[in-house]
Amino acid sequence: MRIVVVDLGVANLSNVARVVDGVVSSDPSSIDSADMVILPGVGSFSAVSANLDRFRDRLEKFIESGRPLLGICLGMQLLFELSEEGEGKGLGVFKGCVRRLPCVRVPHIGWSRVYQTGQCPLFYDISDASHFYFVHSFYVDPEDRGIVYGVSECQVSDSAKSYRFPVVVWKDNVFGVQFHPEKSGRVGLKMLENFLNLKR
């Protein structure tokens, strides 16, 4: 099985690639022969979406073919149309915008619980409300709430009030997670294994 981890520029890919036994590639044509694609992303939306341009056609074709794709962190945000973080276009696989978190402390850095709001293959054998590692300032706001399978929350003021935002989205063969499964210890590794099992 050939798993391609797409290198969109400034990113931290050695870990993802090692965990899924994939190859890191900055060559768009490598996507054509991939069985699965992981779209990671570190950096700002504008900078990375500019790099995304040369992969755009091939990624669209890959998704249309029905093969599984997983977007991680900014890679998940790039599945949407636009971002409040700056200019640039995402892939628009999902309708909706990427917005700034309305929380007391932004960036949201650390281990937060992911509440499972629907049954998704990524959650196989993972308990509800497990902790995953997050590092982000923006979140996805899908038009179709039906694609949301997991949410997390942050504190919006000094009161106990919290804000819930989508952190796992899924439709057909396209998955997106806002946290970093490759950095989320045992639980995160299990989630990546679940993704790989879609093709095994």
Place this chain on the structure above:
Amino acid sequence: MKMPAKRIIAALDINRGRVVKGVRFKNLRDAGDPVELALKYEQEGVDEIVFLDITASYERRSIILDLVKKVAENLHVPFTVGGGIKTPEEIVEIVKAGADKVFINTVAVENPDIVTKVASILGSANLVVAIDAAWNGSFWEVFTHGGRHATGKDAVKWAKEVEVLGAGEILLTSMDTDGTKDGYDLELTEAVVRKVNIPVIASGGAGNPEHFYQVFLVGAEAALAASIFHYGEYSIREVKEYLLRRNVDVRMDF
């Protein structure tokens, strides 16, 4: 429940690619392989690891990159690297090699523009500004060069300044409590937490699990410790179990 969970961070001092122990960078002795120690802490439930590189040698840069690559390939919790970093290029290199975050200290004071520059390339979330501070009788003063150089800057104001410049997190070390094991500097931590809207990692003074509880109570998002874990006085799991009993949300599903 307040999110995210409070983080317990273990710090490792690195000299020429090896973990060292010593008192304030003196009497250094070899304490093992960084990857092995980091993995041991991961097993015990550490939420993050900070590597402070103190290598003073012209091969420094390649030694750090080598270490970062090895750690990144093996560790499955986030890690942060810092110590002696001078340029945005070095920071990008370290992140590309696999570090989740980079912290800078002296260079941010000498050249604050670097914070903005790095944030524009990497995004704020990957850049930590470390602040070493000590009470000088009228305010908490920022020190650079590993605590040797007083800057005259007010640490609380400086914390706000780096937030505005684009830092994603603050690693706040009290030189007054560092090494004492009498607990974190609660006043300093609280003053900074109240001033900024980015997460604050408290550092310096942890001697027992109660100290972690106290510093979380004043609003630190994370607490860093070194010797308490190195010398096996308490395990990370023991600290977390204590915090859980005191109703602090910590990650136990490791």
